[in-house]
Amino acid sequence: MKYWIRKLVICIFLLYNWLLGTNYAAANQLANNDVPPFHAITAMENIASADNIFSDSRREDLRRFREIVKATEKLEGLFTLYRSHEDGRTYWEIKPEQLNRNYLATVTLESGLGESGIYSGLPLTDFLFYFRRVNNNLHFVVRNVKFRTEEGEPEQRSLTRSFSDSVLYALPIDTIDPWSKNILINLDDLLMQDFPGLTPILKYSLQADYRLEPSKSYFGDINSFPENLEIDSIYGFYSPEGANLVTLPDSRALSLKVHYSFSQLPENNGYIPRIADDRVGYFITAFQDFSHNHSHDPFVRYINRWHLEPSDPNAPLSPPKKPIVFWIENAVPLEYRDAIRAGVLMWNQAFAKAGFQNAIEVQQMPDDADWHPADVRYNTIRWFNSLDAGFAKGPTRVNPFTGEILDADIIVDANMVRSIQQEYRAYAESGNSKSKLDGCDVAGFQRDSELCYGREATNQAAIGALALSLLPDTTPTSAAMQEYVQQYLRSLIAHEVGHTLGLRHNFHGSTMLAPQELNNTEITHSKGLAGSVMDYLPVNIAPQGVEQGDYFPGVIGPYDEWAIEYGYKINPEATTDAILPEAEKSFLEKIALASPQPELSYATDEDIWDINPLANLWDMSSDVLIYSQWQMDNARVMWERLDQRYLAPGESYSNLRALFNRVLGYYFRNATLVSQYIGGQSFRRVHAGDETSWAFVPVSLEKQRQALAKLQEYVFAEDAFNFSPQLLNQLAPSRWQHWGNPIPNDRLDYPLHDRILQFQSRVLRSLLNSDRLSRLQDIELKTQPGKALSIPELFETLQQGIWTEVFTPAEPKPISSLRRSLQREYLNILLEMMLRNTNTSEDGRTLAWYELRQLQTAIDNRLKDLGENIDISTLAHLQVTSDRITKALGIRD
Incomplete structure (x- = not known):
């Protein structure tokens, strides 16, 4: 009898809820046999007399709730939303159990302006947040994760009053369901304001005051899934004065689309944070731990990495339970997809040595995909177009408690490849059967180490294409140029994927091979062209008389393999009891002890302050003096070839001027590398007890004297720069003046004296600046008498x-x-x-x-x-x- 009573109550209750258009927690309790029969009868009676048991305000809440759910489309998932297609209003439902719970917000600029730092696909911010109800408001709070203590420690009581969370918004509660206590807020109150902070970004990037206009702003696609909520917001901005923009039809008004992902933070998923080591370059998640006041270092640092688990823990090589999957966006041109795929999969070589087979997979986003590339569930490689960007970036979204990487989206500007193709086409089309002639610091939301391969990377790729055209004294075939582009793009993607795996830059990686080994493909195809693809590697142009090898790395280097081993190798001695990060210290120390090996040398962004000549951007080989001399000799040959050739009829002389400038810049960049030897010191992140006991080793006196001799010969000497009058009289500027191609307001003819003096002065002043002189003076105390410059x-x-x-x-x-x-x-x-x-x-x-x-x-x-x-x-x-x-x-x- 009790069973049938319960079932009757459930049926009546569900019928009532169906009329309301929602499900209540009480129905679930009845369905799960959580309510005894007499309580079920009471609940049925309450339903029948709902209008009598509620106060006026509660009856108004119930009426309001009924109106919303009946007149809107219901989107169920991690959060339930109600969206009206008549007035455009959208309501966000927060259940009682979702209050005070941590969620991850990631914000992406989905559509940009294509210039001045406002680019499609750029990450804006990501943070941990929670909802908190205070009276008639719902607070949107950003969680402070910088300070922690162990559960049960007395100091846990003081942390909340010592450090503050950030209450970004106090949202008015629209209504509360009397039965379930679910809260409804109007989504406009949260996201139809400048939630991502675009106004100051526009002011900084565009130097104009733009204001958000609610009447021009609206929601696009909204989707709620079991573990994440995805929202597109389109924001209209207006400035009476406008900005100096050429990509807009009218710069007074612009629209930007922002994509929001609100997702559930993984909890109790078996992930064990891994302690960081400064000898291995990972991005880190750091916090101050007040439960260990006895420690000499109050900070705890975890590396940022993916959660990889072997499907067979006992096998030396096992596929992961859940591989890291990258999707190539369907906007990527067809001819580049194979190179991008190869660049991603290069990293499986490292994971294999760490015990994982095919840890990374690559899939192609279908043209009719029903998901968004910024969806937090998908790791993507995206393509965007701009007027002036010329960079790629590989950001990640990380659990701020553990360092677990949750999502990654790489963006690549089409200009990084287009400039190479344009130079080749201009060269190939400008010649005749007798002789042919080539016709041929980035603004952004963040200026940090993740912003890679900017304008100089494009210049390096372009100078390589030019060398491919001029140094052999023959026009390259289409197949040769295509192979060059594939090498470049593959290396570019491998670098950015390394960032998404947690790795920082390694500007020591280029020093692995001797200069004579750089073009030996037997070495570069097996060991690598560099110790790490996480360096800023220049194009590898062979010196005169040497057969050209690889222009860019085709495999990752020994440092990359070692770093992945540190981050991802499973401790074979780990037990189910050893779940604390500290339990892995001895296991990780054994891996890190290999750091003194030369091919594992590591130096990152904060290590390259004009002190270490082997830790630089755009250098190559273990002897940069030889390498840079080769490249300056190559530049001189390219000038000679430019001088000997002539343009095809109808070809603009401005092409020749652009090439001359590119080679001149390449020449002086290599001269600058030579200057780093003066007062230079190698710096290694060694620890006490490592094989190499010194952190600093001054550059030898012999090397410094050689560097000064090379600078005199290639920069300061009377015959350092010899150009024929014919070449100089052909360096005409472009005469096209329109949007995107302004004519510079400087001299019409080529300012040769000014340009050369500018470069010479830069080198000379760097040699005599106060910091370098102070280092030279200090080095005298670090070396034996007579052994220092x-x-x-x-x-x-x-x-x-x-x-x-x-x-x-x-x-x-x-x-x-x-x-x-x-x-x-x-x-x-x-x-x-x-x-x-x-x-x-x-x-x-x-x-x-x-x-x-x-x-x-x-x-x-x-x-x-x-x-x-x-x-x-x-x-x-x-x-x-x-x-x-x-x-x-x-x-x-």
Whole structure:
């Protein structure tokens, strides 16, 4: 009898709920036999007299709730939403058990402007949040995860009052269901305001005041799934003055689409955080642990990594239970998809050594996919177009409690490949049967280490395409250029995927091979072109007389394999009891102890402050002096080939000017790499007891002297830059002036003196800046007497080389205009030091005074020797230099 009574009550209750258009918790209790028969009868009686048992306000809530659920579309999932297609209103339902519970919010700029840092696919923010009810408001609160203590510790009571969460919004509660206590809020109150903080971003990037206009803003697609809620918001902005934008038809008004993912945070899924080690480069999740006050370091640091579990824990090589799957967005051009796939799958080599077979998979997003690329459930590789971006980025979304990576979306600007293709097409189309000639720091929301391969990466790829065209003295075939692009894109994607696996940059990775090994494909195809693809690697252009090898890495390097082993290898001695991160310390230490091996060298963003010549951007090989000399020699050959060729009829001379500038920039970038040896010190993140006991090792005196000699030869020497009048008279600027292609407001002809002096001055001033001089002085205390480059030797070497015409008497001849410009700049630097216009040390000032006296004496003696056998420009140059020194020394005295 009890059974039939219960079933009758359930039927009546469900019928009532069906009329209301919703299900109540009480019905679930009845269905689960949680309510005894007499309580069930009471519940049935309450249903029948609902209007009598509620107060007026509760009856109004019930009426309001009925109206909403009847007039809207119900979207069920992690959160239930009610959406009206008549007035556009959307209501978010929060159940009592969803209050004060952690959820993850990820916000992505889905559509951008294509210029000035506002690009499609950029991540805006991600954070942990929870809902909290306070009277008639629902607070949207960002959780503070920076400070923690163990459960049961007394200090747990003080944390909440010591540090604050961030209450972003207090949302008015629209109505509360009297039965289930479910809360409804109007989604407009939360997301139809500047939730992602676009207004300050637009002000910073566009230098204009844009304001959100609610009347031009609305919701796009909304989908609720069992573990996540996905929402598109389209925001309209207006500025009376507008901004200096060329991609908009009218810059006073713009629209941006923002995609929101609100997802359930994984809990009790078996993931064990892994302790970080500064010898292995991972992004980290750090917090201050107040339960370990005895520790010398109050911070706990977990590496960011995916949750990989072997399907067979006893096998040395096992597929994961759940692989990491990347989807190639259906917007990626067909011709690039194979290279992207190969770049992703390169990392399976590392995971295999860590015990995982096919840890990463790649799938193609169908053209008719019913899911969104920004959906937090999918890891994607996305393609976007812009006017000026030229970068790729590989961000991740991470559980801020554990460091578990939950989602990754790589974005690639089409310009990174388009520029290569355009240069090749211009070159191939500009020639004839006799001779052919090539015709051919990024704004963003965050300026951090994740923003990779910007403008310089594009320049490197373009210079490689140019070298492919000019150095062999033959036009490359279409197949050769296609292979080049595939190599470049594969390497680019491998770098970004490395970031999404948790790895930071490794700017020491390029030093693995000797210069003579760089083009030996037997080595580069097996061991790799570099120790790590996480470096900023330049295009590998073979020197003259050497057969070209790989332009870009085709396999990951030894450091990459080792880093993945540290992050993902399963501890074979782990037991079900060893679930704390600290239990893995000895296991991880054994892996990290390999760090002193040269091929495992690691240096990241904060390690590259002009101190370590082997930890740099865009360098290659274990001897950068040799490598950079090769590349500067290649640049000189490319100039010669440009000079020897001619443009096809109708071809614009502006193409030649663009190429000349590109090669000049490449030349001076390599010269800058050479300058890093002066006062340089290698830095390794070694620990006490490692095989290499010193953290710092100064560059040898021999190497520093070699570097100074190379700079004199390739940067400061009289014959360092020789260009024919024919070439210089063909360096015409582009004459197209329209949106996206403005004409620069500078000289019409090519400013050769200004351009060369700009580069020479940059190198010279870096050699004599106060930081480098201080390092040189310190290194004298770190080495044996006579084994360090002294500041006096640096001054004397530069002065003797730059003022050779004065200090090394020879047949009287004019000092060229390029040399006069360089000599004036050197004079200016010494005068600034001596007159205290810089923060140079007193020793530096004293030596500047001494060198000026030596220079004045040498000039005066040279003037006496030359007599009238000298041109007026040289005579005036020497006389005014002597006069300036005299006046400066007089002021000083």
